[in-house]
Ligand SMILES: Nc1ncnc2c1ncn2[C@@H]1O[C@H](COP(=O)(O)OP(=O)(O)O)[C@@H](O)[C@H]1O
């Protein structure tokens with residue numbers, strides 16, 4: 031309410047562009063009648079009519095080609111249907127599959143909570159019933175058009191072989207084809223009549239003013255899909271290389287319908303929970319906690335859930351836990367001391383000394399002067415860094431206590447993760463990597479995003495820093511990385527990284543590739559963020575200086591929040607690009623989604639050389655995720671636009 | 676006695692009197708261009724000084740040197756007994772002694788009005804959040820917009836934004852306030868509301884240095900008017916003297932152009 035009023039004020043003063051995001055959408059205007067619309071937009075002049083007809087025909091031809099390709103009797107879709115498990119998780123053992131479901135479920139719950147919490151404040155968001163019903167009718171018409179467009183199917187003999195005569199493949203007559211495709215007609219009719227029912231079920235006024243949220247559409251659509259699994263046994267069971275792909279007599283749908291149903295219910299419950307929490311006034315603290323869960327999610331799911339690490343409890347109790355406690359206490363004490371306002375110059379001396387020791391540890395490690403666990407070196411470095419910046423966060427007791435809590439949590443997480451990563455996995459797979467297929471695509475993409483984002487921001491800050499050393503280092507890094515093709519970087523890391531590591535340390539192909547992706551993506555992110563930094567007016571810096579903020583406080587509280595907001599569209603573009611670029615994993619020899627379709631499936635004896643189906647399916651998977659991300663980012667932009675200028 | 680001892684002694688001597696801002700032979704160049712030319716002036720506690728001059732005469736540059744947004748190259752500037760130098764700690768101290776209000780408001784657009792005001796008290800003065808909030812609300816009351824606390828700057832009018840900017844500066848409890856053309860970016864109907872706040876501030880005894888073209892404000896509130904041209908101080912005097920009987924030709928010319 032207040033938002034709307036304020037936005038109206040802003041609009042009055044000429045800031046109309048910005049107000050758009052805040053304002054509730056006006057009710058949809060009644061559109062032109064269809065005939066009128068067609069005349070005005072498609073056949074407004076002879077030349078435009080020619081264009082419309084020509085390109086309409088071209089579009090029809092393309093669609094027809096695609097349909098004929100997809101439904102051709104030469105297509106062997108069993109190659110995809112049989113190999114769904116391979117495509118999504120590669121060789122992850124079937125008896126451990128509940129772990130996969132736990133991961134999917136966790137993500138569903140987090141997503142549901144986020145969506146529920148962020149639900150639009152105004153009623154008029156999403157798709158109007160008017161639009162929805164006409165889209166449904168249009169979808170029905172499209173299906174019907176597809177049925178008509180597709181060439182008649184080929185005739186087959188009893189064994190399923192295509193029958194040929196002198197003129198080529200023998201096909202059924204057009205009339206036969208149309209009756210054969212009754213199921214598609216039915217689908218078209220269901221869609222169209224659902225649309226019509228909606229249209230006539232609402233009056234003209236209500237049709238335009240009732241809005242359906244995208245989430246609700248998604249939930250209905252996915253419910254239909256999940257339910258269909260209980261009715262129709264989607265998928266295919268078969269042998270590949272003498273091994274069952276799904277259990278005998280069961281198809282993909284039969285073995286996954288229960289988990290999917292549970293996950294759908296979890297998702298629905300999480301959305302409802304998120305909404306009721308928002309209504310109950312869940313504050314920013316809850317959102318923060320949720321976002322922290324999102325941050326932790328890839329780590330926990332990968333290292334804990336999927337790997338099921340085998341902890342050596344003797345070592346955990348005698349080394350890992352004491353070390354964690356030690357650093358939590360040491361860092362805590364240092365922070366407590368250095369955030370005392372009275373410490374003054376002494377604080378800077380202590381911080382510098384600590385930094386000196388931390389650096390010494392790394393130098394010593396390099397020359398092998400004294401042994402030290404890697405995580406001890408890292409923890410010490412973290413203590414020193416915290417000490418260096420501590421004075422920026424000095425303040426009253428409660429603020430210092432909160433800082434301590436953050437530190438202890440950081441140490442707990444860090445040492446917990448270090449311990450997990452150092453423990454071997456108990457999930458045994460026949461391949462070198464734990465998991466492959468689409469899972470590895472997602473895993474590499476999420477870790478790349480998680481690591482490259484802070485790195486990119488730091489690079490951007492360094493590049494705009496006043497200290498020449500930072501500027502030069504950051505600029506050279508960015509320019510070098512941007513001047514080299516990604517695939518080269520990946521191959522370099524896959525092959526060469528091992529040579530640079532100290533003795534006894536090894537790095538998996540996936541980890542090396544993730545590192546390569548991270549550096550690459552960070553260089554590009556840095557340029558995006560720099561664009562955001564440059565868009566910040568000098569007055570913001572002057573005002574921050576004039577009220578006495580330190581350079582670090584200015585960066586954290588004033589500059590970065592504004593710069594990141596401005597750079598959201600390019601940042602999301604970069605994230606989507608990274609997601610798609612993970613397909614290069616196939617080239618360096620990792621078993622990712624693309625590799626499954628391009629190499630693994632076509633080399634199975636049963637599907638020898640069957641490649642096109644898999645590739646088409648992989649395209650679809652990439653597209654669905656990339657499209658969802660870009661849609662989400664549009665909403666994010668709108669939401670973050672609130673309160674700006 | 677070494678030079679630095681002498682400096683300290685002098686500084687203390689200056690501080691002992693009620694001099695808030697002392698400038699002695701301040702020179703500043705932007706490249707080859709001399710923006711400030713031997714500026715010397717003393718501003719006493721509770722004094723309100725209006726700086727006048729044609730555009731480009733160095734008014735902004737001068738007052739920005741006083742809280743070290745600009746760095747002068749020659750001469751001395753002593754603010755409330757602290758000499759401006761490259762020492763970071765001195766700059767920190769000066770910045771919390773001196774509040775500044777800009778022509779373009781320069782509010783932080785991503786923070787609410789309340790957060791704009793409390794940010795520095797919390798992170799620079801290290802005050803508890805609750806106390807800062809209370810102070811901020813009473814300051815908003817003082818500048819006449821208590822009901823706007825939860826809004827974002829973009830949702831306020833220019834006059835309201837400038838009043839928030841004044842409240843933001845006051846929240847640091849400065850002993851000196853600098854104003855650089857605070858009403859120049861405002862529509863005419865909003866100028867008065869900002870000037871009223873500034874007058875109230877002047878009456879409360881704040882030491883103020885104001886660059887403005889509002890002659891009415893200068894006549895009514897200023898204890899002293901300083902006229903600058905081409906980086907130099909041309910003439911100084913009380914408003915009566917300045918507006919009715921200026922000595923210098925250049926001052927007369929300027930006044931004839933704007934009055
Ligand atoms: N950052 C800068 N770099 C170069 N020249 C500057 C800079 N800032 C101000 N100047 C010049 O210094 C002179 C004085 O500027 P300023 O103090 O802004 O004048 P006023 O505020 O009196 O209009 C002007 O000629 C201006 O062009």
Ligand SMILES: [Mg+2]
Pocket residue numbers: 734735736855856
């Ligand atoms: Mg100026």
